[in-house]
Amino acid sequence: MENDAVIQIRNLTKIYRDFWGRKKVLALNSLSLDVNKGEIFGLLGPNGSGKTTTMKLLLGLLFPTDGKISILGKEASNVEKNERIGYLPEESYLYRFLNAEETLDFYGQLFDMPASQRREQTDRLIKSVGLDFARRRQLKEYSKGMTRRIGLAQALINDPELVLLDEPTSGLDPLGTRDMKDMILKLRDEGKTVVMCSHLLADVQDVCDRIAILYEGELKQLGRVDELLKEQDVTQLLTSRLDDAVVRDIEEVLKKHNAQLKSIDHPTNSLEDLFLKTVKESVERPGRRFLPDEAAQPDASEGNGQSPSESASQTPAESGEQTSQAESEKPDEAQPAS
Numbered sequence: 579m580e581n582d583a584v585i586q587i588r589n590l591t592k593i594y595r596d597f598w599g600r601k602k603v604l605a606l607n608s609l610s611l612d613v614n615k616g617e618i619f620g621l622l623g624p625n626g627s628g629k630t631t632t633m634k635l636l637l638g639l640l641f642p643t644d645g646k647i648s649i650l651g652k653e654a655s656n657v658e659k660n661e662r663i664g665y666l667p668e669e670s671y672l673y674r675f676l677n678a679e680e681t682l683d684f685y686g687q688l689f690d691m692p693a694s695q696r697r698e699q700t701d702r703l704i705k706s707v708g709l710d711f712a713r714r715r716q717l718k719e720y721s722k723g724m725t726r727r728i729g730l731a732q733a734l735i736n737d738p739e740l741v742l743l744d745e746p747t748s749g750l751d752p753l754g755t756r757d758m759k760d761m762i763l764k765l766r767d768e769g770k771t772v773v774m775c776s777h778l779l780a781d782v783q784d785v786c787d788r789i790a791i792l793y794e795g796e797l798k799q800l801g802r803v804d805e806l807l808k809e810q811d812v813t814q815l816l817t818s819r820l821d822d823a824v825v826r827d828i829e830e831v832l833k834k835h836n837a838q839l840k841s842i843d844h845p846t847n848s849l850e851d852l853f854l855k856t857v858k859e860s861v862e863r864p865g866r867r868f869l870p871d872e873a874a875q876p877d878a879s880e881g882n883g884q885s886p887s888e889s890a891s892q893t894p895a896e897s898g899e900q901t902s903q904a905e906s907e908k909p910d911e912a913q914p915a916s
């Protein structure tokens with residue numbers, strides 16, 4: 579076995595039983611995999627494939643029916659090791675009547691951190707997850723995205739070496755998702771090992787070094803994301819724009835080598851790229867709007883009677899309010915907290 583494995587799972591099986599001890603669900607079937615130090619490992623699979631069950635087994639919150647787990651050199655049932663682990667559960671369980679500062683201070687106390695260290699760590703984490711503007715607001719007033727952010731901060735309060743994130747991007751809009759992914763990448767830069775599970779493919783593809791695909795509790799794929807996605811028997815060339823004559827020449831050359839030109843096209847960006855670019859431009863150039871038909875009379879394209887020239891005179895603050903929830907919540911936070 580590799581020495582740099584932070585987690586070693588061997589033949590892990592979990593059967594959920596009902597009250598009478600009868601077998602109910604085979605949630606994991608003989609799962610074996612390693613997670614290496616310093617990597618971002620993704621557990622991918624549809625709903626009900628056993629991802630959350632795996633996380634809970636790693637934390638010792640559930641007992642395996644069969645198999646072994648070694649995590650940070652300890653058995654999963656050893657709760658001492660949890661002091662070196664951060665966990666973001668799938669569902670929020672935070673106290674709704676505490677604000678961000680109080681929440682992190684409370685969890686700091688659970689780890690016996692002295693007051694000065696708690697203050698420092700709370701301040702640093704609130705800033706690093708982008709919640710400085712809402713630090714004194716009760717969590718019951720938080721949006722889903724803000725709740726996910728404070729959940730991540732809570733998971734990091736003990737400066738863990740290993741971070742387990744259960745569906746970290748669930749319910750987030752594309753901006754929140756990008757932020758969350760960047761925060762996860764930052765954790766790896768800081769030398770932490772991250773295990774995240776998700777059913778959202780794009781999120782996993784962007785951030786994970788290696789992934790496992792689970793289906794009905796069984797491991798179906800395991801490997802590096804770039805290698806799993808590479809089509810080994812196809813070569814892709816990216817060139818500056820070519821005219822038809824050059825393309826014909828290239829076809830001749832390929833024919834000479836018994837190769838075949840399979841497709842020739844202009845590359846497309848992902849919808850995420852387009853969305854993020856559009857939002858960025860909206861912030862930079864407030865008031866600019868896309869009109870369905872540029873040539874049409876301005877008033878004819880609008881049903882609400884507001885002409886594009888009116889919208890173009892919008893102030894940056896007005897249009898800023900529409901860019902993201904986090905942004906729009908800043909202005910009222912400027913009021914002194916009571």
Ligand SMILES: Nc1ncnc2c1ncn2[C@@H]1O[C@H](COP(=O)(O)OP(=O)(O)O)[C@@H](O)[C@H]1O
Binds near residue numbers: 594604631632
């Ligand atoms: N406490 C439980 N009791 C009985 N069955 C459960 C329990 N928790 C999860 N399951 C079942 O185990 C399977 C795997 O669940 P889970 O690990 O939550 O999947 P995922 O996180 O991949 O969506 C599902 O069929 C689910 O219904």
Ligand SMILES: [Mg+2]
Binds near residue numbers: 629
């Ligand atoms: Mg789950």
